[in-house]
Amino acid sequence: MNPNPHINRTCGFRISWLDGLILVLGSFLSWWLMNQSFHLWWIIPAALGHFFLFCNVFLVWRRLELLWAASFVVNVVAHVASNEFDFWPPLLWQTPVTLLVVAWQMRSPWYHGIFAHQINARIQDYLSHKL
Template sequence: MNPTPSTSRTSGFRLSWLDAVILIAGTVLSWWLQSQSFPLWWIVPAAIGHFFLFCNVFLVWRRLELLWAIAFVLNVAAHVFFDEWDPWPSLLWQSPVTLAVIAWQMRSPWYHGIFARQINARLADYISDKLHP
């Protein structure tokens, strides 16, 4: 007998009150940083936007989120090092990383994000906890 009750697995888009609060707080912080002429204000909406995509829309694995975050920090640091403060070059270079993370996740038999019912033929196995590495 399992002493810990299992949580029921679900699929698809998710949104909680905490997520909404984080999105609103990020928007306010971004606006305030921009009004203060902080040159890297755009990092907040970029990070919050990806948080939303990865945690609520595509339900990306934590290790892929961390790989994305490492790439993002290195990407922004390189652009700042070369005195490029505009957001578009960094975001342009980050886009393939974002797309790769999402594609990698969506091709997994453990994928349970948006459109999982149409994409993942093994979704029922994931939901019933029958998939094992």
Template sequence: MISNQQPPRHHGLRFSLRDAGVLIAGAGLAWWLRVRGNEMWWIVPVAVGHFFLFCNVFMVWRRWELLWAASLVLNVLFHVAQGNLGWWPACGWQVPVTLLVIGLQMRSPWYHGVWAERVNPRLRDYLDGRL
């Protein structure tokens, strides 16, 4: 029998063994690339770290995640075309995009990530499925 009932909604930080495994694997890959002299090693922790932040900490909507990812790709391509392979030029431009995405998400009535109890007055509506 198939149930149309949705599982209960939760809020706050999410962390599992799978998350730990992905973070450890990403750190290992970044280290491996760096010791082999790959100048683009920093892309791995940027991508994995933001994936964790967006999915587990701030629970960012998929469309914001995809827009952020597109901006990262364009940002990195621009800096690589300019000959800047280091982490600072691209990250210097990407951090404001990250803060914008997180800020927009936290102002949403559907926000249910970390600190949702403090910043979302409509959290109960979201958790009860009224939004």
């Protein structure tokens, strides 16, 4: 028996029932907070939307997810500190960060998210554990 068996690697879009449940619960929580006139209700769909994009669509590396999260926190704190509670200004500042993270991931030879077979010339190396 091999003490270090390779995990079968896959590529492309993926979703589980737990992901769906989290998205549904987050949507209800966002809706409820919005109806309670909580000014920062939009943080939940922003974070969950990026969670879905990063974990299910583009399969972003954890360190890039953490960099994105840190920039999101700084972005939101800076806007709240300046008494800006609307979602548009932080969204406009965060969108380039999101695009940079996704582009960085998609240009990697380890990219295995959506359309990996069309985008990543080395996808077979990744899937066969040669990378």
